[in-house]
Amino acid sequence: MNTQGKWICDGVPKNNQQYPSNQAHPPQENHGPDCIVCGLPREAMTPQKSQKTVISKPPGSKPSLVLPILILVGILAALAGGFGLYKLTQGNKQPAIVASPETQSPTSSDNAPTTTADPQAIASDTADNAELISQGEKILLKDATNSQKTAAAVAFAQKNWEDAIAQYQQAVSVNPNDPESKIYLNNAKAKKAGNPLTMAVVVPITPSPDTAKEVLRGVGQAQDEFNQSPATPGRLLEVVIANDIDPVKAVSLAQDLTKSPNILGVLGHGIDKGSQQAIAMYEQAGLTVLSPISTSITPGSGGQSTLQTIPLAKKANELLGTYLQTVGTTLAKYAATKSSAPSVVVFYNADSPYSQQLKQQFTTALSKVNGKVVKEVDVTGANFNAAAEIQNATGAGAKIGFLALSKNKVDRAIAIAKANPTGAQGLQLIGGDELYNPTILTSGGDAIKGIVLAVPWSSQPNDPFANQAATIWKGRVSWRTATAYDATKALTSAFSQNPSRSGVSQLLNQGVAIGGTATDFNVLNEVPLVQAVPGSNGPPGSKYEFNPI
DSSP states (O other): OTTTOEEEEEEEEEESOSSSSSOOOSSSSSSSSBBBTTOOOOOSSSOOTOOOOOOOOOTTTOOOOHHHHHHHHHHHHHHHOOOOOEEEEEOOOOOOOOOOTTTTOOOSSSSSSOOOOTOOOOOGOOOOGGEEESSSSSOOOOOGGOHHHHHHHHHTTTOOOOHHHHHHHHHHHHHHHOOOHHHHHHHHHHHSOOOOOEEEEEOTTTTTTHHHHHHHHHHHHHHHHHSSSSSSTTTEEEEEEEEEGGGGHHHHHHHHTTTTEEEEEEEEEOHHHHHHHHHHHHHHHHHHEEEOOOOEEOOTTTTEEEEEEOTSSSSSSHIIHHHHHHHHHHHHHHHHHHHOEEEEEEEEEEEEEHHHHHHHHHHHHHHHTTTTTEEETTTTSTOOOOOHHHHHHHHHHEEEEEOOGGGGHHHHHHHHHSOOOOGGGEEEEEEEEOOOOOOHHHHHGGGGTTEEEEEEEOOOOTHHHHHHHHHTTTTTOOOOHHHHHHHHHHHHHHHOOOOOOHHHHHHHOOOOOEEOOOOOOOOOTTOOOEEEEOOOOSSOOOOOOEOOO
């Protein structure tokens, strides 16, 4: 805690200095040296003494209350990357109450909706980023388009629910692996029923379509289950999909979603500064958001688990250690099974806090199993040469290659795998969840055979969720699908009990019990290992699949 006390940052420097980050955001109370939203230092908010300028504020304005969860987000954002585990986030101030669509009334919050909710409304009609938002009136996944889907979108935009249902049903039949069509089909049914419960999911469709599809499959499966047996007859779940195209757009996208009065909760966003600002926007509107920071799923008896917020009282190192440290420990122990004194070369990318922290956690854990890191290689270097680095590492005694790489460096992981000699002369490759990606299986070819990854969930042969998901989506699903499924189940449970923004926030803060959860273990204590092996359950174009070890 900063001994100099709290200070307020609004993202606009007051000391006439230039900073890399210089974007206005809602006033944020801070207790450390840097702003947890934009990263500006404390001194940036202090006017130069030589100036006599008085900074005035509008009459009656007040600095925003401290948002404890953003402190948490800021700490983790400095240390970890977006690894796709869902943490529930609520504002610590009493949010402006937003009633259910049946009793919706205007609110006084700056970013909360101020109009009466229309259950037939389409969120993009009033959005500044209309092209990035859809409930079924436009197609966002451009690589999964067919004539039936296009016709369905036209019907949906015209609010012709019967035709939209018929056309989206055909689109699902043509491509059952497409989660967007299935979600829009259920949305059309929800609109036709007349008074839907609405959530939004923010996914990186443009920058990472495969990741987006994995998340949408989890959401779509949970939506389909809910709508088959709704808690309140006639109130089906609809899902607004938003394309998280760029961190710069995150705040504007959040504004669009918060001003849509039907939306009771949001799933998605990352941990970049744009996402942090977006989360602040949701908090001011009293809108619950499930963001990829951590998870607080606690397994219970009888197939029940509890999903709730992680209290602020937890220390940052505990939060970080609950996942990344466990990943490092799990992989270090695996390395120790290959050698009594494992020698490892670590490949990392210096431009990623996630990568650097994973490297650090693994290195610490390796020393505890009598292992050592003989070489560290930054793959972002201009002169990076995978073959030369592997040769140097094996010459130094390395037998294992740890790929502590973020998801935007999958191409470098593939290059390392292809440069790795086969047999005893090569390295046993291991890595974290960011490499659990269809691309590594399709583009890696035979080179990735045997690679071992630590991921938050893996498909087990007798897992009911995994088997059901494989039947629905005509192929094996990923850990992102499993965690998104759990998150959506938690939201729908809260929606059913109290369909208002304030009610959802309060319920999830207390903890929501979810049964039949996909994530039936605590990833803060256990991280499963999977290995790339020959098989037919991988993505199209690959002869490999990831199987649990």
